[in-house]
Amino acid sequence: MILKILKYQLRDVFRSRWIIAYVLFFLVLTDVLFRFGGDGLRVATSMMNIVLIVIPLSSIILGAFYLYNAREYMELLLCHPVKRHQLFWGMFLGLALPLVAAFAGGVMLPYLYNAASAEAWQSALMLVFTGSMLTVIFVALAYYLALRFDDRIKGLGLALVICLFFTIIYDGIILFVIYMFSSYPLEKPVLVMSLLNPIDLGRILLLLQFDISALMGLTGAVFREFFGTPLGMTVSVASLLIWLTVPVTAGFRRFLVKDF
Amino acid sequence: MHCKCNISLGMIPALLAAFVAGGMPAYATHGLSPHSEIISKNSESISESAAEITEANVLSSPMLDEGNSIGNGSGDSGRSLTVGQRGEFTRIADALSAAAYGDTIRIEAGVYREYELLVDRQVTILGIGRPVIDVEHRGEGIRITAENVHVEGLEIRNVPTSHSRDHAAIRFDRASGGKVIDNVLDDTFFGIYLARAHDMEIRGNRLRAYHDREAVSANGIHLWNSNNAVIADNEIIGHRDGIYLEYVQESSITGNKVAENIRYGLHFMFSDDCVYRDNRFEKNGAGVAVMYSRRVKMKHNLFVNNWGASSYGLLLKEITDSEIFENEFSGNTIGIRSEGSDRVKKYRNSFIRNGWAIRIMASSMDNHITENNFIDNAFDVSTNSRRHSRNNFEGNYWDKYSGYDLNGDGFGDVPYRPVRLFSLIVERNPMALMLLRSMFVQILDLTERVMPTITPETLVDEKPLMRKVAL
Amino acid sequence: MIQVSKLNKNYGTVQALSSVDVEIEPGRITAVLGPNGAGKTTLIKSILGLVKPDSGVITVDGIRVNGESRYREMIGYMPQLARYPENLTVTEIVDMIRDIRKSASTSEGRSASTRTDSHNSKNRTADKFHAGEKSAGRPENNGKPAEGQVPAHDGSPDLEIWERFGLDSEKDKAFRTLSGGNRQKVSAVLAFLFRPRVLFLDEPTTGLDPVSSSILKDKILAERDRGTTIVLTSHIMSEVQELAEQVVYLLEGEIYFERTVAELLEETGQSTLERAIAVKLGRQPKVTAETGATS
Incomplete structure (x- = not known):
């Protein structure tokens, strides 16, 4: 049943103009970077900033819009013998998968036809992994918000605020904390704070890939342990996975008891 | 007369x-x-x-030519002594004590369990088929006290760590004019140790040690008070310092591959007028340190992936009147760190994907940094001072530069400020580095770029290049 | 057919339904009326399982509505505003709904057959559907109407109004490009498609031209004659009078009255349903102000 719903969802989403625009955005950007920047490693580095800003924002906004627009459709399906959990996964995967595919395809295609080196591919795959995780997390957040707030202005507004909070304000708070308590041993608290923000997590994963040389400039045993060993990668990926399950579970549970 | x-x-x-x-x-x-x-x-x-x-x-004057023709393996006047199972000698030590001035000792393939071999007369020691001298952790390998001794084609193994004596595989002690060519030194404490040995040539050797702590390891090629050395085409891995020079004048270090040494790849103290070219320094604890020296030329070297909190591609400390050109610094935590170094010219270098391309401390002045490429570094330039910069950055290519060139002269019309606000924040609060590449930091930097208030006013490239310098 | 007892539903502090008891009889058309915010939609959505009541019991044909999805196999629903995935064509939408129904009935049928026969009615429904599946391809059944019982059909879809609406010309258009009227027509087709035993029609004629509206009304009456239970909401009282036999009037979350249309007219001495309801409400001074909103 989930696959049935998913099948028609995918058919719908892949025909929509915005998903085509989304693919083209990443495709053109990566291609242009290849043309001007040269090697795939540089391209991936440049794409990093885009990925960390564009993906959370577009995923949460598109996700919320999509779900608000699908309200009547979901009601309709629920009047057929469809179970709620089936509909939820159908709808969730029906948006998250196309977004991931659009992003991954848009980024990787130029790597393919530019015959990037193995090292560049490794960076590109890390980029795609991180971007995909962020996509799914922010689509899940959007779904939760859209299910929680029937008023779409409120839902979309909150989506924007959450996005802004995670992309900018949160890091401002971290910097503030670092400044205010600079005389205290803050290594662990700062690391933990970063792990609590999915965008920071994604950023750290990518830093491990692209800026390890700079990160190694951090003094302190905790940082050395974290960034200098596979520990950092493991913890970041694990935290990202935890981050993934939280909004998905919240959205799912909300969906089961929601009044349409 | x-x-x-x-x-x-x-x-x-x-x-x-x-x-x-x-x-x-x-x-x-x-x-x-x-x-x-x-x-x-x-x-x-x-x-x-x-x-x-x-x-x-x-x-004696007739011997004048002898020293220069050692390279071919045998002196004109010398005899040839063979060490090996079928040779005249089975032990190298016996051959050494039997040899006369100018003789050539040919050592055939095999394992010789000998140590503290003393070479006190001018001979050529030639390994045939790479014989192995296994010191078996008993002491020094070969100790040379005579002039113009040539050692070639040997493998020396298992020289023990010692806290009281500087055991080396090959030591030249007040013996000049020697050559050490194409030897393999495996698991040694010091590799090649020169003390008051001048005019030496050390070429094509492979040195490997396996220590992991500074305290129990020693230097690969160690020169002390030895001038006019040529150190070329060696490969040095796993020592404390790959190459160590102290009070060494006018020497050249060329084409060596120095990797994964615990402290510095190349360590340079009080050594003026030296040149090093075409070397590759990779993944050493702290890269290359050049200290307290004058008139040093560093050309066309590669400094790669030297990572660590106090790690540099190149550390300049109290260096004056030197030139650093056509080098590539890539993937280092810090490309060049400059402390108290004056009148150093850095030109036509590439800084790629370093954490910091150049950290120039306020104690450095009158340095000229021109025609370099700065590409994909987390920080291009950082400094510990917000005050007046007394160094000249001009005509470099900065990949982060976003200005324009209306008059088409190849230089951007708007000056470039390579010091980011964030780099000053990190300078004060290293932990803030965690926020590298975050949106918040980018906004901070952008604000500062639009309205510079905190970054040093004079640390500016007035003529940033629009295109990469072709190297 | 449908029993609702002591149904309560709060939205935050707003009491949408308070202790509602309704019985919707089989084979009739019942209109659920009331001013905006009276709880009509909440009541219907509760029966459809879209809204989870705080307390109370709803049964449809003896099956208790409680997170159970299978009873919806006998339900057809035409919402006030239908929206399907924008980029699917009309044909694809119809196929999709059929696909979903099919997949639901096969998976449910399998699980139902493993159960004991304690829920007779459930199994009957499932079996019926299966019987239809097996004998697909038989000509459309035009069985005679029977009191309160829909005659067994062969499971082939009911495409009668598809043809009468002339939707063939629209079938390859994306849903996004359809006019409001055509969207409504698609929605109507999907409601009747599976020959449901219970039909919920929410403002069914909104946006339809007079011809289509008549076609739809004819179809509704024909379905009633076949014994289908129909629940209807509408703002057009003449339409209600034309179609419905029974009126359930909701006010502020409670059943204000429940009468047959004939009873209402007789009781109030009016000739139209609109006036009859106005009179009925006018007797209650505190709600006179709302009369205007009632239509």
Whole structure:
């Protein structure tokens, strides 16, 4: 049943103009970077900033819009013998998968036809992994918000605020904390704070890939342990996975008891 | 009179060599002096051939050519002694004590469990099919006290760590003019140790140690008070310092591959007028440290992936009047760190994907940084001072530069400020580095770029290049 | 057919339904009326399982509505505003709904057959559907109407109004490009497609031209005659009078009255349903102000 719903969802989403625009955005950007920047490693580095800003924002906004627009459709399906959990996964995967595919395809295609080196591919795959995780997390957040707030202005507004909070304000708070308590041993608290923000997590994963040389400039045993060993990668990926399950579970549970 | 004539004759090739190698005008005045006394007095600091010749003269003049023809493996006058199962000697030590001045000792393939081999007369030691001298952790490998000794084609193994003695695989002790060529040194404490040994050539050796702590390891090639050395094409891995030079003048370090050493790839103290070119320094604890030296030339070296909180591609400390050009610094935590270094010219270098391309401390001044490429560094330039910069950045290519060139002269019309606000934040609060590449930090930087208030006003490239420097 | 007892539903502090008891009889058309915010939609959505009541019991044909999805196999629903995935064509939408129904009935049928026969009615429904599946391809059944019982059909879809609406010309258009009227027509087709035993029609004629509206009304009456239970909401009282036999009037979350249309007219002495309801409400002074909103 989930696959049935998913099948028609995918058919719908892949025909929509915005998903085509989304693919083209990443495709053109990566291609242009290849043309001007040269090697795939540089391209991936440049794409990093885009990925960390564009993906959370577009995923949460598109996700919320999509779900608000699908309200009547979901009601309709629920009047057929469809179970709620089936509909939820159908709808969730029906948006998250196309977004991931659009992003991954848009980024990787130029790597393919530019015959990037193995090292560049490794960076590109890390980029795609991180971007995909962020996509799914922010689509899940959007779904939760859209299910929680029937008023779409409120839902979309909150989506924007959450996005802004995670992309900018949160890091401002971290910097503030670092400044205010600079005389205290803050290594662990700062690391933990970063792990609590999915965008920071994604950023750290990518830093491990692209800026390890700079990160190694951090003094302190905790940082050395974290960034200098596979520990950092493991913890970041694990935290990202935890981050993934939280909004998905919240959205799912909300969906089961929601009044349409 | 006869003596005087002899010296003058000897001086001619020496002078030529000196001009070709170092081109030191100061030497010429000394060299032209007719008094041999002056020459020998200065021999420690003067060029290779001069010192060699002076000492050769003291022994006997017909031997003058001998020192220069050692490369072919056997002296004209010397006998050839063979060590091996079918040779005249089974032990190297016996051959050494039987050898006479100018002899060649040929060591056939095999494992020789000997140690503390003393070479106290001028001989050539040639390994045939790479014989192994296994020291078995008992002491030093070969100790050379004679001039012009040539060691080639050996493998020396298992020289023990010692806290009281500087065990080396091959040591030259007050013995100049020697050559160490194509040897393999495996699991040693010191590899090649030169003390007051001048005019040495160390070429094509492979040195490998397996220590992981600074305290129990020693340097690969260690020079102390030894001038005019040529250290070329060696591979040095896993030592404390790959190459260590202290009080070494006018030497050249060329084409070496120095990797994964615990402390520095190359460590340079009080050593003026040296040149190093075409070396590759990779993944060393702290890259290359050049300290307290003058007139150093560093050309076309590769500094790669030297990572760590106090790690540098190149550390300049109290370096003056030097030139750093056509090098590539890539993937280092810090490309170049400059402390108290003045009048250093850095040009035509590439800084790629370093954490910090250049950290220039306020104690450095009158440095000229021109025509370099800065590409994909987390920070291009950082400094610990917000005040006036006394260094000149001009005509570099910065990949982060976003200005325009309306008059088409190849230089951007808007100056570029390579010091980001964030780099000052990190300077004060290193932990803030965690926020690298975050949106918040980018906004901070952008604000600062639009309205510079905190970053040093004069640390500016007034003529940023629009295109990469072709190298 | 449908029993609702002591149904309560709060939205925050707003009491949408309070202790509602309704019985919707089989084979009739019942209109659920009331002013905006009276709880009509909440009541219907509760029966459809879209809204989870706080308390109370709803049964449809003896099956208790409690997170159970299978009873919806006998339900057809035409919402006030239908929206399907924008980029699917009309044909694809119809196929999709059929696909979903099919997949639901096969998976449910399998699980139902493993159960004991304690829920007779459930199994009956499932079996019926299966019977239809097996004998697909038989000509459309035009069985005679029977009191309160829909005659067994062969499971082939009911495409009668598809043809009467002339939707063939629209079938390859994306839903996004359809006019409001055509969207409504698609929605109507999908409601009747599976020959449901219970039909919920929410403002069914909104946006339809008079011809289509008549076609739809004819179809509704024909379905009623076949014994289908129909629940209807509408703002057009003449339409209600034309179609419905029974009126359930909701006010502020409670059943205000429940009468047959004939009873209402007789009781109030009016000739139209609109006036009859106005009179009925006018007797209650405190709600006179709302009369205007009632239509």
